[in-house]
Amino acid sequence: MIGSGLSTPDAAAPRPAEPAIALEEVDKSFGANQVLSRINLSVAAHEVICLIGASGSGKSTLLRCVNLLERIDAGRIVLLGQDVTGPAVDANMVRRHVGIVFQSYNLFPHMTVLRNVTLAPMKALAMPRAQAEEAAAELLVRFGLADKRSEYPDRLSGGQQQRVAIVRALAMQPQVMLLDEVTSALDPELVAEVLDVIRELAQGGMTMLIATHEMGFARDVASRVCFLEEGRIIEEAPPAELFTNPRDDRTRRFLRRIVDAGRM
């Protein structure tokens, strides 16, 4: 069960010794396909961890497991001191504290920007409409979307849609944010505006677990970078170390391919 640790914001601030997210020996497979094997990862409060690796290396699945969108087969995930992988855990309670942003935005196309942002606070937290709209308006202003509040998602650029998706997740006041390749679907000229938003979040002390293909960004913003291959964490190090002096051959090969492709 999720106890007081996740349900009241005051108690939820993790003690220094306690990681915000801890994955212990996590296994996940889809049928015969082992997607994650024996993942161990610990994210401290206010830390930003970037997950890098080829498509299919398990980055997205790892994030979806933390959010309980996927059930893990073995191991444990501890969020803010609470084991969230037990059978009796209320996934909805967990998700209210963990924001996730997807590669393809996944905004609700039949709702205006404002309604996209206020829906979850109003329906999941029973926040009064006026209060939810005020909070949403504040966030939209902060991320340069004030004039888009009455638009429908179809009318926004990819970068704007992704920023709305980030605002939508932030409106739940999550303690942890999971970002799943949030710039991969964007036109190159729109990537920067989204990355700037994430940088701002990092500076504000948001705990984040980020799957990304943007190596320059990972180098800038990450406290630590994890390289994944075939569902395993091959190497985990501060970005300065991992990008300039990778220890593992597989990391070196991956980074060389990235450099050869002109992506770094």
Next chain:
Amino acid sequence: MLSPGVSAGTPGAGFQPAGRGPRLLSGGGRRATAISTLSTLVVLAALVAIFLAAPGSSQVRHTFFDPHDMWQSFIGNPKKGYYSVGAAIWLNIRMFLAAEVLILLLALLIALVRQSTSAVLFPLRVLAMVYVDFFRGVPLLLVVYAIGFGIPALRLSFVSTQSYAVYGVVALTLSYSAYVSEVYRAGLNSVHQSQVAAARSLGLTQSTALRYVILPQAIRNIIPPLLNDFISLQKDTALVGVLGAIEANQAAQIYGSTVFNYSSLTVAAILFLILTIPLARFTDRLIDRDRRRRLAGAVR
């Protein structure tokens, strides 16, 4: 003698200029409008010519299109033993409206049960599947008979003493819910799984996600097939006449067998058309408005 007129008005050739694009009369300006109007008139004139020139034309005109009989059947005359078709159509409308609401609810329930994944609901899922298979397979007319004559025969205190119109609504609801539940199911499947993930990841419960995120999109996607089923439902209210309920079709037949003139059937047909055509145009407008609003990002 008639062949020139017919060939000039062949729809394939005559309608092409107007047939481009999604709208009936799209683009092309005045010239296109003039051509399409002209070709429509030519086709109509040809059809009328065939009708008037047919050997039995005058008999058919007298039996089915007699203005006097049309009017008499429309207003009715209880003293002469026939009902007003114009008044009887109200029963069709009432049955349609009642059945429509019930169908929308029952069909949604069936669709949701069939889409459920929980193990506990397995027996209900089987039941829903059997239900849909059964009522899609049995002709509506038989369902109308079974309910309309079967239930009164049970002589239960409340259930067996309803009017034929009520049994008709029950039969229509049972039969149409099976079809409409499949339409709902298609709609639910048309909403991408990522929308479910997005809603659930925000901490919304399954039912909240369904209500605010999945269903609105699903229903938007199925409005055309749904309205199509309802147009069909409007007409099928006529089947309840077999029980003896005085709806438009039954009233028209009574007129026919009393006066030996079937212009009353034409009246009933016209009345059904007056009901269904606005529904079709209304559907078009809804779809159009929704598309425009989303593209234009209008302010609410």
